[in-house]
Amino acid sequence: GESVGLHLPTLSVQEGDNSIINCAYSNSASDYFIWYKQESGKGPQFIIDIRSNMDKRQGQRVTVLLNKTVKHLSLQIAATQPGDSAVYFCAENRGATNKLIFGTGTLLAVQP
Amino acid sequence: AAGVIQSPRHLIKEKRETATLKCYPIPRHDTVYWYQQGPGQDPQFLISFYEKMQSDKGSIPDRFSAQQFSDYHSELNMSSLELGDSALYFCASSGYRRQGGYEQYFGPGTRLTVT
Numbered sequence: 001g002e003s004v005g006l007h008l009p010t011l012s013v014q015e016g017d018n019s020i021i022n023c024a025y026s027n028s029a030s031d032y033f034i035w036y037k038q039e040s041g042k043g044p045q046f047i048i049d050i051r052s053n054m055d056k057r058q059g060q061r062v063t064v065l066l067n068k069t070v071k072h073l074s075l076q077i078a079a080t081q082p083g084d085s086a087v088y089f090c091a092e093n094r095g096a097t098n099k100l101i102f103g104t105g106t107l108l109a110v111q112p
Numbered sequence: 113a114a115g116v117i118q119s120p121r122h123l124i125k126e127k128r129e130t131a132t133l134k135c136y137p138i139p140r141h142d143t144v145y146w147y148q149q150g151p152g153q154d155p156q157f158l159i160s161f162y163e164k165m166q167s168d169k170g171s172i173p174d175r176f177s178a179q180q181f182s183d184y185h186s187e188l189n190m191s192s193l194e195l196g197d198s199a200l201y202f203c204a205s206s207g208y209r210r211q212g213g214y215e216q217y218f219g220p221g222t223r224l225t226v227t
Contacts, residue, residue: 034215043116043202043218044155089154097168098206099145100216102154 012109019077021106023090028071032093035064035075038105039086047075047088077108085110114138116205116219124225125193133188133222137205143167144186145216146178149200161186193226200224 013019025033031052036044050057050064050073057064063076073090087105094101117136125131137144143162147155157170161180172178175193180186190197200223204216 036218041221043204043221045218046215049215095168097160097162098143098216099157099160099168099170100147100155100204101157104154 009104010107010109012111013080015080015082015110015112017080019075019080019084019108019110021075021077021088021090021108023073023075023103025071025073025090025092025103027092027094028068030092030094033064033066033073034091034093034100035062035073036089036091036102037084037086038089044089044091049093080108080110082110082112084108116203116217118201118203118219118222120222121220122223122225124227126227127193127195129193129226131190131193131224133190133201133203133224135186135188135203135205135219137184137186137203138207138217141205141207141217142184143206144180144184145204145206146172146186146188147202147204147218149202149221151199155202158188190224195226198224198226 034049035047038044048059048062048064050066061078065074087107089102089105091100091102119134145160146158149155158172159178160168164180175191178188200221202221204218206216
């Protein structure tokens with residue numbers, strides 16, 4: 001079946017540390033992945049995306065790594081801040097209609 | 113910048129009642145997606161529309177129907193509501209980006225509670 005899942009449901013880090021959130025996907029044909037941040041009571045917010053022809057993409061304080069060999073994604077957040085506290089989802093953009101298949105979220109808790 | 117608008121933000125219904133959720137996409141976006149997110153769960157794709165035609169269908173119950181209108185807004189109609197329908201319902205819209213891809217922008221969601 002199709003699935004995108006995360007290894008760690010909860011990640012607690014100290015403010016200023018770097019955070020790494022991991023995600024595994026099952027469909028080797030997938031070619032576009034997105035990370036979303038969801039704060040309590042709000043809709044998912046786009047963070048960064050990556051296509052399968054890349055293995056790394058950087059944004060502001062965030063980096064996404066893609067390892068197609070083992071079907072693994074990670075989101076790295078540098079110098080984690082309290083405002084980064086949220087649930088993070090990886091999602092696979094599936095098919096011609098671009099529907100999103102979400103994985104299980106990881107709750108990132110930033111300790112001051 | 114204009115965002116996706118959803119209404120109502122909160123809705124309380126009783127079992128067997130009907131509900132209608134509305135979504136107003138970002139201007140010039142031609143595609144609308146509906147997702148359902150149960151408590152502590154990840155969003156699940158329900159249905160999508162492109163240029164007012166249904167483009168894809170996911171795990172949407174037969175009791176639910178949706179459509180996209182000529183002004184591109186979309187409505188999700190839910191009938192014979194069940195307790196298990198209690199969830200957050202998100203609408204997302206997308207349109208073509210010059211830099212490629214079809215990034216989906218999510219609305220704030222409608223929280224439906226069925227009692």
